[in-house]
Amino acid sequence: MKRISKDRKIYSFSPESPAAASVPQGQPFTVECHDCFTGTMSADDLYSADKWKTVNPATGPIEIEGARSGELLLVDILDISVPSEGLMITVPGMGALGHRFDHAETKLVDIAGDVARITEKVTAPVIPMVGVIGTSPSEGSIPCGTPGPHGANMDCKLITRGARVHLPVNVDGAMFACGDVHAVMADGESCVSGVEVASEITMKVVSVPRDGWPCPCVETEDSVWIMHSAKTLDECERGCLDAGARLLVEKGGLSENDAACALSAVGDLAICQVVDPLKTMRVRLPKRTLRELGIMLPGA
């Protein structure tokens, strides 16, 4: 199986970045990923501003052979490896709890099988997820740490084994990249880090006609969630709901009033993260609802 080395990394998504590798559609491949600190932090280091330039690397960009600008990329997460330890950091002023402590700490988190030890007494189930996953914007350069319409640092814990991620193809080849795996993370990522690990992600990717489909999305067994990133949660809420309503109206044939009722009944709003340069929320469209409305999933 093709492997892409973590030595081939980017810190921004940009059409200027040369391809690190190229993969055919539909064939599984493995992407080695640094942790979010590019491996520069140990438990003895404290995070400081000078580390900012090596934060949130993504491995790639990977050219998806035959993907054409305007299409939709479907990324199936087949597996995510989890090492035996990870790091968490707390830094005053960072994250959504950084006003509560006066010194920085770096915590080595022991991971034994399905359990991560967060503090001496607090443990958590290991459910590895991909923090940064995205494609090149059509122009410009966007730091990997900033989420947006092209994906990137959405920190959505549903992007785990078995999930399918929908991303835009803004340039031929898509120029896909990913990284920033967390062995554990709660919706919010409130302290600014999950359990940050180096990892290998095995996936396969195809591109399909986009046909007005919203993105970025994450597709789980029972739902499609549309994600939206913005400066405030209130703006995220609006972006998610507008995208959900548009889909139900344009593809499901509902009136605007009926789409609003449907979302109010089945369209859960949820939090991805509240700590990145833009925050990210998601809204649920149950597959049951899409089926009822005759809305075909991309790639189905």
Added chain:
Amino acid sequence: MKRISKDRKIYSFSPESPAAASVPQGQPFTVECHDCFTGTMSADDLYSADKWKTVNPATGPIEIEGARSGELLLVDILDISVPSEGLMITVPGMGALGHRFDHAETKLVDIAGDVARITEKVTAPVIPMVGVIGTSPSEGSIPCGTPGPHGANMDCKLITRGARVHLPVNVDGAMFACGDVHAVMADGESCVSGVEVASEITMKVVSVPRDGWPCPCVETEDSVWIMHSAKTLDECERGCLDAGARLLVEKGGLSENDAACALSAVGDLAICQVVDPLKTMRVRLPKRTLRELGIMLPGA
């Protein structure tokens, strides 16, 4: 079993309201509840501003015998009845989607067993929940439609059969009231209504020493969720996380840094509703985490 008639209703929580009934602690009783329109709306009516004065009634206030100001009220939701139809409304300018349509509609929702028919084609599983549930503030008068530290219109879909709600006792007798049942509602309640139904709620209530416990909370099988209401989601986020961190530090003995890591790993942030005068969010504290830290649940 004692029944409290829906004729005994309030539109504001206030210590000035005389008790509609009084119930002993620990004994199940049934509260009849109007729908959120006090039964004044039919499928032929359109919602208009003049209906505002009959929106969000709560049945009560119910004096909980022996509850003393400063204690914590634990409300166990034993059952919620669901009729065979409910109402949803869409009104331009109201809710989180009211900018998308130009006319009001009222929708009669047919409920057959476990399924509600939201639109001609869209159905949803029936999971009845209590929208308004609260206690009197220590002074002043707060419309039932406005959520706050005393509970009220939190519209949290986890407040369903089997849940336990933690509320403050701000005045002797607690002066508890509830209503506004939804047969179906997604996190967010984005169109401004769930499937609004008249209902009967069977519950039992005890009061216990509060001992610094946060509230309002909803306790489910595996978690305690602390709720916080505020003008914006970003303020809700802060309120939830601060309350969660305080609990882990004060009762669990964690350092502030460790509490932040624990929340980032297991403390999911979630949305209750985004359409009331204040919005409401919740943060999860898994019972596993509380057990690990030796934090006893109130009433345990």
